[in-house]
Amino acid sequence: MEMFSDGVIAILITIMVLELKVPAGDHLSDLHRVWPVLGSYVLSFVIIGIYWNNHHHMLRATDRINGAVLWANLHLLFWLSLFPFGTAWMGENHFARTPTAVYGVVLLAAAIAYYVLQTLILRALGPGSALERAIGSDLKGKLSPVIYIAGILLTFVNHWLGLAAYVVVALMWLIPDRRIEPALLVTADGRRG
């Protein structure tokens, strides 16, 4: 499951670039139409990078899966697979209100799908697992959907505010993506639940 998921995520992060359509002319000004798509591509690249990293560490720390975990994982991959679509629609329309809100809905759905997957894995592992200690109170996991919802609503005030909310979530995750690793290293060295 880990390899299949890694494969799907590697393909997703790469085929997004196919939406970067080659401009017709050969002047620097012809690149102007590309910038917004490139900008939304960079944001999605970072977000999928964060998902790959967290997801990979979570599955590494998971030695027991069941049917529910498996389908929760495919459910997450489904929402991630809509990133190329959402990214391109938002970028090609220069971050207009509706595409930016729809992009936020995809982000929100993926965040919820991740949370569901994590909850099912923790349940499959049982209480006292190393993963459970590593995740802890999971403040970020709980904050992310809230900020996404705020971002979606903010697009109706100003679409740049909505986009800013999505960027805030990405930045929030960029810093502590090592949160699982150290905790697991500690337990690997010493006691194990």
Place this chain on the structure above:
Amino acid sequence: MEMFSDGVIAILITIMVLELKVPAGDHLSDLHRVWPVLGSYVLSFVIIGIYWNNHHHMLRATDRINGAVLWANLHLLFWLSLFPFGTAWMGENHFARTPTAVYGVVLLAAAIAYYVLQTLILRALGPGSALERAIGSDLKGKLSPVIYIAGILLTFVNHWLGLAAYVVVALMWLIPDRRIEPALLVTADGRRG
């Protein structure tokens, strides 16, 4: 063979999303044309997810292959590779009769190809294998092609009835996709044929 197949299936399930063409406008109403394609994409995503899961477990339980098994596997991958085409044609034409029937033919061919592959693997493993016991009477494997044929014929009555038949097969498989695993766990704990 297992890794190559997993790779092909991961790529298939992902490139299907490339058929979700980004709409020209930036209004919510511009998404209306996308819904049917998204709907057929969800159905194909679930069906390929089921294939990946069953196929992965079957190959895991297979420690002996030969040339016939190898080509039966490629034969299955060939029909699965037609899913993006069938999915997009059906979705873009709002589940019209002919594309829905053709989609059913692809589903039927894949189901038969899976059955052939399974039969050849069981023959290569010889009688009394753990996989044989896990598969048992294979009621679903035998029912699926029958329901698909019924679905293809039903599209000529009403295309939604045909689609409903395909959905029934997907739901039927969603429930017991763990059927191989538990049986194998039992044999791993205790006796092995």
Place this chain on the structure above:
Amino acid sequence: MEMFSDGVIAILITIMVLELKVPAGDHLSDLHRVWPVLGSYVLSFVIIGIYWNNHHHMLRATDRINGAVLWANLHLLFWLSLFPFGTAWMGENHFARTPTAVYGVVLLAAAIAYYVLQTLILRALGPGSALERAIGSDLKGKLSPVIYIAGILLTFVNHWLGLAAYVVVALMWLIPDRRIEPALLVTADGRRG
């Protein structure tokens, strides 16, 4: 190198299907334009399947590589990567003379690249290797380029004759794709060079 090559081949065999353009209409007659592309897709699928199989077995039997082998491998992957282009051009033009001849040139180049790779691997392994015994006189490896050249020339007489030559090579390889495996099994059981 084995995994990277398997990955590239898995992607190639899958993205070829993206050239199967979804027809505009929803009638069975709209599929008529798809048939030749589907036909050329089937041929390329089988040929790439043969390459994957032979290549995979060859690398499995290779425990020593060097820079020359590595670049010979990338050289083979380069020619294989032109299959989607050649396949689509031939199919969309209903096997017209020039695209069919160009397709043959790609087949020929891939066959030569495979032969070069095999020769460099045998040289790296040194004389008396299991792979050397398994390959033997390599009649097919030597015949294939000859038949491809004949096929390319035959397209100028009749393009169907050229296509027939390519099909003959594919059929020739379909039968003994297990030639390496049994020989290796023998050496694994008993003596090793």
Place this chain on the structure above:
Amino acid sequence: MEMFSDGVIAILITIMVLELKVPAGDHLSDLHRVWPVLGSYVLSFVIIGIYWNNHHHMLRATDRINGAVLWANLHLLFWLSLFPFGTAWMGENHFARTPTAVYGVVLLAAAIAYYVLQTLILRALGPGSALERAIGSDLKGKLSPVIYIAGILLTFVNHWLGLAAYVVVALMWLIPDRRIEPALLVTADGRRG
């Protein structure tokens, strides 16, 4: 991380070929428009092949990573993911000045990203590592960005001169891509820092 990176690079090197648009006509003259795109594709194929090779060996020699290394790796993959875009834009415009200069900027950014990744890995491994000895003074790693900058500036004199500079860097790397391997073999045989 190694497998994910290999997967992304395998996908990149393959999807670049999707930019080789199938010509409308079926005459040899219809291929004329394809030649420049094919030419730029060959160059990018070789460059990505070099990256894959060096990157793969570097990660193999890396037994310790941290968050900074992980994101430096994704940063490199990001710039590599812009190769299909840059390659197609340059090829479709017959190596015109601006697209050729922009292609050079992507090459430069990838070279810098590789250097940053290498520096962070060396720091994570600590002084005296086998990788450090294998890389040595890293003349090529330091020369590449300089030649790329020269190439970008040269496109404003003559775009073929700029292209020639990029080809020089590729040729420079083609020869010693085994530089890490032998040094590691030596240390594996004997002393290890």
